[in-house]
Amino acid sequence: MVLVSAAAKAPKLNAESKHPDRYNAGDAEARWQKIWDERGIFATKNADPRPKYYVLEMFPYPSGRIHMGHVRNYTMGDVVARYKRAMGLNVLHPMGWDAFGMPAENAAMERKVHPKAWTYDNIAAMKKQLKSMGLSLDWSREIATCDPAYYKHQQKMFLDFLGAKLVEREKRKVNWDPVDQTVLANEQVIDGRGWRSGALVEQREMSQWVFKITKYSQDLLDALDRLDRWPEKVRLMQKNWIGRSEGLLVRFALDPKTTPQGESELEIFTTRPDTLFGAKFMALAPDHPLSLAAAAKNPALARFIEECRHRGAAQAEIDTAEKLGFDTGIKAIHPFDPNWTLPVYVANFILMEYGTGAIFGCPAHDQRDLDFVNKYDLGNVPVVCPPGQDPSTFVITDTAYDGDGRMINSRFLDGMTIAEAKEEVARRLEKDSRGNRPVAQRQVNFRLRDWGISRQRYWGCPIPIIHCEKCGVVPVPEKDLPVTLPEDVSFDRPGNPLDHHPTWKHVACPQCGGKARRETDTMDTFVDSSWYFERFTDPWIATAPTDVPMVDAWMPVDQYIGGIEHAILHLLYSRFFTRAMKATGHVGVDEPFAGLFTQGMVVHETYRTESGEWAAPAEVKIEADGDARRATLIATGEPVAIGAIEKMSKSKRNTVDPDEIIAAYGADVARWFMLSDSPPDRDVEWTERGVQGAWRFSQRLWRLVGEAAEIAAFAPAARPAAFSEPATRLRKATHRALARVSDDIEKLHFNVCVASIYEFANALNDVIGGIEEHGDAKLTPDLGWAMR
RNA sequence: GCGGACGUGGCGAAAUGGUAGACGCAAGGGACUUAAAAUCCCUCGGGGAGAAAUCCCUGUGCCGGUUCGAGUCCGGCCGUCCGCACCA
Numbered sequence: 001m002v003l004v005s006a007a008a009k010a011p012k013l014n015a016e017s018k019h020p021d022r023y024n025a026g027d028a029e030a031r032w033q034k035i036w037d038e039r040g041i042f043a044t045k046n047a048d049p050r051p052k053y054y055v056l057e058m059f060p061y062p063s064g065r066i067h068m069g070h071v072r073n074y075t076m077g078d079v080v081a082r083y084k085r086a087m088g089l090n091v092l093h094p095m096g097w098d099a100f101g102m103p104a105e106n107a108a109m110e111r112k113v114h115p116k117a118w119t120y121d122n123i124a125a126m127k128k129q130l131k132s133m134g135l136s137l138d139w140s141r142e143i144a145t146c147d148p149a150y151y152k153h154q155q156k157m158f159l160d161f162l163g164a165k166l167v168e169r170e171k172r173k174v175n176w177d178p179v180d181q182t183v184l185a186n187e188q189v190i191d192g193r194g195w196r197s198g199a200l201v202e203q204r205e206m207s208q209w210v211f212k213i214t215k216y217s218q219d220l221l222d223a224l225d226r227l228d229r230w231p232e233k234v235r236l237m238q239k240n241w242i243g244r245s246e247g248l249l250v251r252f253a254l255d256p257k258t259t260p261q262g263e264s265e266l267e268i269f270t271t272r273p274d275t276l277f278g279a280k281f282m283a284l285a286p287d288h289p290l291s292l293a294a295a296a297k298n299p300a301l302a303r304f305i306e307e308c309r310h311r312g313a314a315q316a317e318i319d320t321a322e323k324l325g326f327d328t329g330i331k332a333i334h335p336f337d338p339n340w341t342l343p344v345y346v347a348n349f350i351l352m353e354y355g356t357g358a359i360f361g362c363p364a365h366d367q368r369d370l371d372f373v374n375k376y377d378l379g380n381v382p383v384v385c386p387p388g389q390d391p392s393t394f395v396i397t398d399t400a401y402d403g404d405g406r407m408i409n410s411r412f413l414d415g416m417t418i419a420e421a422k423e424e425v426a427r428r429l430e431k432d433s434r435g436n437r438p439v440a441q442r443q444v445n446f447r448l449r450d451w452g453i454s455r456q457r458y459w460g461c462p463i464p465i466i467h468c469e470k471c472g473v474v475p476v477p478e479k480d481l482p483v484t485l486p487e488d489v490s491f492d493r494p495g496n497p498l499d500h501h502p503t504w505k506h507v508a509c510p511q512c513g514g515k516a517r518r519e520t521d522t523m524d525t526f527v528d529s530s531w532y533f534e535r536f537t538d539p540w541i542a543t544a545p546t547d548v549p550m551v552d553a554w555m556p557v558d559q560y561i562g563g564i565e566h567a568i569l570h571l572l573y574s575r576f577f578t579r580a581m582k583a584t585g586h587v588g589v590d591e592p593f594a595g596l597f598t599q600g601m602v603v604h605e606t607y608r609t610e611s612g613e614w615a616a617p618a619e620v621k622i623e624a625d626g627d628a629r630r631a632t633l634i635a636t637g638e639p640v641a642i643g644a645i646e647k648m649s650k651s652k653r654n655t656v657d658p659d660e661i662i663a664a665y666g667a668d669v670a671r672w673f674m675l676s677d678s679p680p681d682r683d684v685e686w687t688e689r690g691v692q693g694a695w696r697f698s699q700r701l702w703r704l705v706g707e708a709a710e711i712a713a714f715a716p717a718a719r720p721a722a723f724s725e726p727a728t729r730l731r732k733a734t735h736r737a738l739a740r741v742s743d744d745i746e747k748l749h750f751n752v753c754v755a756s757i758y759e760f761a762n763a764l765n766d767v768i769g770g771i772e773e774h775g776d777a778k779l780t781p782d783l784g785w786a787m788r
Numbered sequence: 789g790c791g792g793a794c795g796u797g798g799c800g801a802a803a804u805g806g807u808a809g810a811c812g813c814a815a816g817g818g819a820c821u822u823a824a825a826a827u828c829c830c831u832c833g834g835g836g837a838g839a840a841a842u843c844c845c846u847g848u849g850c851c852g853g854u855u856c857g858a859g860u861c862c863g864g865c866c867g868u869c870c871g872c873a874c875c876a
Contacts (some may be wrong), residue, residue, distance in 0.1 A: 094827050204852085210846090233871080236792060236871085237791090237792085237871060237872075240790085240792095241875095242872095245875075268876080283876090302823070349876095350876080351874075354876075355876060358876090360876085361876085362876095364874075368874065368876080369876085377791075567871080676813095677800045677812065677813080679800095679801080682800095682801095684860075685799095687813080694828090697812090751800090751801075751812095752801095752810090754811075754812080755811035757809065759810075760814065765828095769829090
């Protein structure tokens with residue numbers, strides 16, 4: 001297939017065009033970029049009396065090439081940065097590299113290049129591309145997370161967090177790939193198999209380092225209300241992710257005749273204590289201690305639990321999984337009636353990680369519980385009667401009722417509202433006690449789990465810990481930081497190269513001097529990106545990136561811009577990390593990002609040949625065919641089907657290379673088009689027609705400004721007493737454009753800014769056109785003055 | 789299942805509760821040109837009246853409501869998209 005570059009399809013311009021009436025973006029942009037570079041005019045000083053403004057776009061992973069999403073993201077940030085600078089603020093607009101991660105290791109395995117060499121080559125290539133975009137970035141503060149000068153601080157913070165009990169070691173169930181010998185994230189498990197190796201994934205208990213993000217659950221939730229310059233959508237997503245719910249912990253006594261040795265009660269968590277008189281069964285998570293105790297004497301139950309464990313994490317399986325239970329034979333005693341017993345099941349849909357890993361089931365008012373009792377024929381009793389319904393005829397069959405109403409069939413609760421009943425149950429059970437402890441206590445539960453950061457990978461920040469046979473877990477002394485990655489590693493066998501390294505992990509224990517072993521796990525790369533915005537503020541970063549503490553003067557980031565895909569993990573981790581940094585004296589603020597903006601994706605049509613292969617936009621020629629459009633392959637003339645407009649992706653080959661666009665049209669045109677048309681938080685469709693329209697406008701504007709300058713040359717030095725009619729019109733248009741553009745940049749409505757500038761150009765064109773029509777008669781000094 | 793957002797011309801879209809469709813793309817017509825490209829000018833939601841300037845009716849997914857006035861606010865449907873999801 002012949003690749004036809006965008007340059008070949010574009011109108012003849014730039015280097016090819018020496019036409020005096022044309023703006024040559026290639027020459028002009030290169031000239032200005034060189035001057036900006038030489039004079040270092042975007043380098044920001046910390047010592048500056050002007051008010052600060054910190055604008056930041058999410059830093060890129062150095063994949064090697066920038067894509068249109070980067071162009072859109074960094075153009076938005078750049079417009080804000082230039083605007084705020086023009087408004088007289090001291091603007092910090094830095095750039096760095098999220099440089100650790102798996103792709104570097106994959107490249108090492110596939111192409112025998114060292115991850116470090118691969119990463120730094122990519123950084124060099126992408127930096128060149130970003131520079132060609134004409135971004136007003138302070139490159140003197142550039143950082144790469146794989147630089148020991150960067151991760152040294154991260155290791156220090158890890159140790160400080162450890163001291164503050166914000167890092168702990170915990171046994172956790174993880175997805176283990178037995179072929180690649182590594183832990184996999186849930187997203188890397190596809191249909192129960194490792195995404196690379198295809199091996200059946202096992203659930204393994206492993207010791208992991210975890211960040212105690214749950215210590216801040218309530219605070220992370222409460223503070224969301226104060227982030228008034230964040231999109232509502234992101235705040236909601238985080239709120240749901242943290243998942244707070246209020247309820248009651250209730251201890252059910254177990255009938256000793258039916259219960260294994262050593263177990264006398266079962267604690268459950270419920271948000272519906274009001275429905276306690278509708279209880280029909282109890283259910284345990286398969287890995288609940290009571291399940292395991294019961295299974296010890298019951299091989300069939302043990303088999304059932306084993307089957308539950310093999311159920312994968314894959315979404316499709318969870319969606320379709322049948323609710324299955326196994327009756328343990330154990331009976332639980334109702335907290336309000338010693339003669340009322342409930343069967344205790346082990347059920348595949350109960351999660352050990354949430355609440356206590358055990359529930360009571362009230363089928364009439366919970367759909368899942370209802371499905372369960374209908375399967376096992378346990379029946380149901382409605383206890384909440386909807387308003388206007390006769391309680392004596394209210395029956396539940398297939399659909400649980402979870403609405404409002406009054407209590408029925410519930411003894412002393414009858415007639416109460418749900419809220420009253422919840423309160424009454426809590427009050428009574430709190431007063432009841434068994435074995436010196438109340439039968440129930442109120443509890444707030446969160447869905448949020450602690451953040452496991454251990455990864456069995458080479459290309460990440462080493463965890464600064466030494467394991468000693470005698471002393472146990474020993475932190476690396478501060479004077480020995482950074483713990484740097486060894487460079488002589490090999491990727492020719494599965495597993496973590498740090499683990500296979502002949503010498504690196506063997507060290508003397510810092511405490512006893514005896515034989516010890518380094519932690520060979522590295523940190524999740526989300527750790528690297530959870531504080532990089534703080535690192536940019538270091539006053540000495542350009543000259544001496546060493547031990548100087550960072551300053552708060554720049555924080556928080558005033559405007560952060562990036563993709564919605566980071567709405568939860570990156571942004572939540574960063575919010576946690578900043579709190580942990582504050583707790584350990586690294587920074588003085590809680591919230592890292594005062595303003596957040598999430599931009600939409602860049603999308604493009606897809607093209608498919610008759611044989612079903614994807615074709616790239618650069619390979620396809622589009623022609624008008626009446627109202628329709630017809631596409632053919634440039635190389636062969638073969639017809640191509642125009643398909644859905646989708647996110648630019650390598651797999652569908654519907655990408656457009658920023659380099660080619662910039663070479664063909666210039667960076668300003670690419671940037672202009674990226675901000676035109678669609679609101680910035682929505683998806684924008686990249687089209688050939690659209691970018692050509694932007695290019696035409698750049699030419700038109702250049703011509704208009706040139707003509708206006710000629711007219712302006714007629715202006716006398718002193719301002720005339722009154723402006724003539726066209727001059728007044730022009731003056732109005734100018735001020736209107738200034739006001740609207742300023743206003744809309746503040747609101748980040750870049751598409752409306754673009755429209756305002758089109759309007760201004762139209763007004764300028766009208767005035768100039770009017771002059772040309774009437775010859776020089778109207779070319780008054782007034783107008784010349786206005787043009788100036 | 790839970791939560792949320794959105795629905796305006798052929799298309800992308802504008803519009804502090806106050807002249808709906810700014811601006812751009814596409815389309816059509818015209819000027820320039822031997823011709824084309826480029827450029828410039830005009831038209832462009834639907835329907836109707838007029839020779840024309842212009843005017844009238846209608847129109848923001850559907851049904852109601854609040855208001856002097858609703859694309860915008862409220863309630864209910866329909867549709868599309870997104871996030872979370874066995875969370876007790």
